[in-house]
Amino acid sequence: MAKKKKKTPEVHKDLSGFDIKINEFGEITSNFDIDKINAFLDKNVVDKKLAEQQDDTEQQGEEE
Numbered sequence: 001m002a003k004k005k006k007k008t009p010e011v012h013k014d015l016s017g018f019d020i021k022i023n024e025f026g027e028i029t030s031n032f033d034i035d036k037i038n039a040f041l042d043k044n045v046v047d048k049k050l051a052e053q054q055d056d057t058e059q060q061g062e063e064e
Contacts, residue, residue, distance in 0.1 A: 014040055 011018055015037075020030045030037070 012040075012044070 015032070018030070018032050018037075020028060023029055
């Protein structure tokens with residue numbers, strides 16, 4: 001039986017080389033600084049909860 005080759009997932013060019021693992025204690029370890037990951041997510045991902053809050057505040061402003 002042939003061994004399966006481990007395929008590396010495709011990642012965004014800003015995150016090239018990103019590797020994340022869970023150790024034997026259940027802790028998440030990464031080779032990237034958490035601040036760099038958070039900055040990437042802030043720039044590229046829309047936070048649904050924040051968008052809903054902004055919609056609610058806009059609607060309250062229109063009602064007053």
